[in-house]
Amino acid sequence: MSDTPDFHEDPAQPTKSSERTAFLILAVVLAPALSVAIVGGWGFFVWILQMFYGPPTG
Numbered sequence: 001m002s003d004t005p006d007f008h009e010d011p012a013q014p015t016k017s018s019e020r021t022a023f024l025i026l027a028v029v030l031a032p033a034l035s036v037a038i039v040g041g042w043g044f045f046v047w048i049l050q051m052f053y054g055p056p057t058g
Contacts, residue, residue, distance in 0.1 A: 014022075048055075
């Protein structure tokens with residue numbers, strides 16, 4: 001009836017290989033890098049706090 005494109009059809013659907021590649025990038029690169037950044041950031045934060053408030057006392 002009309003010449004407007006059908007928006008329900010997505011020509012750029014991900015393939016299994018692209019999904020596998022995305023998963024591997026997330027699991028092998030991003031997750032460890034994010035973990036190291038979070039732990040390192042927390043350690044830096046505690047170190048700076050100890051410079052101002054002193055070491056923990058027991």
